[in-house]
Amino acid sequence: MNYNDIRKLVKLVESSHIEELEIGEEGFQVRVTKTRPGNVMPFQPPVQMLQSPAPAVPPVLPTTPAPGKPDESAPALPENLIEVKSPMVGTFYHASAPDAPPFVKEGDTVKNGQVLCIIEAMKLMNEIEAEVPGRIVKILVENAHPVEFGQPLFLIEKA
């Protein structure tokens, strides 16, 4: 994205009903916000450039304080346990429909390729499959709750 693209974005927002538009690429994000007369808002530059991608949803406080280097302090999983992580930001569904039985329950054994859950973003249904055979030790997310990129969804004990 270059200067001209950013000017086009600002014009688009100015000439429309859109109040806020964010366009992001790897390591680069632009947000254009329109302040309306009579609507008192704290000062915000019309175009804001960040060197790193902004968090995808309003930041949530970590449940445990992250000391120094979180990667090193995170407890390593036993070798026979693997985490199934979310490949995208979206909503976690444990079943194919609100009234359908869940794909898997804790304690179930699963085959390689078996569907474990669906993550939805904008009517894109991403079926998350088991990549190893094993047993579901723990389901880490509640049905219909939002999940982040890379968030662990299941703990599987490898067969």
Next chain:
Amino acid sequence: MNEPLSSRRITELLQTRRVGHPLILLDSVDSTNRHLRDLARRGAAPGTVVVAEHQTGGLGRRGRTWHSPRSLGLWFSVLLEAEDRQLLSLMAGVAVVLGLRVYPGADLSLRWPNDVYAGSRKIAGILCQTHSVHPAVILGIGVNVNQGPADFDSSLLGKATSLRILKGEPCDRERLLVRFFMEIEAQYDRFLEGDREGMLMQYIRFSDFMDHPVRLRLENKIVTGRVVGLHAKGDLLIESPSGRRERYAEGEIIEVMDVTRG
């Protein structure tokens, strides 16, 4: 009238390089999405399209079904590959609106994320699917083409419409199908070149909900608020009556209300 699609005629009309190559035309299938998913697992290439005259279990969002009567609509699925997969879901909506615009006069609009409306009635629906272990994305598209009022399920009365109802005469399904392929390919090419902004701007232009109060159906509740923007990833930005702003990546707008504030 209500003739089955001719694969020969479609091939003659086809001008795309990728979308529709190969083209698999089925008489009846449970769901074109499911069929194409199985083909993708067995190595089908991006561009592969599955079209069916009739779907016995056309998929809607969250377990709902898509009513797909024989030879009256276009029920098809397109296999693509891309990063930023969820934006393909919005892109498919833009392509369908552009394809339907060959019939002028329909008051077409997009309702987040990708329902296509003609006035206050739905004319096309899109459900995209992908899998954690495959890079492919399947765009499942259903377009009501030649249904008359009596061809709709009673549950859809007053909610759905077709091109034939809008135009007053039947439409050429083969020509329309090929038109959709062209629009999907053009959007996909731009997408692969990295032009997300152009697609989003077009999406916004076709949308009917920006700055309007809406009702958004989520899994367990309905959220009401005013749409104040769209995120670059396609998420909806909604301001609640109390002034709180939230981003939504799931659900669907089920009602767009008139702006009566001020």
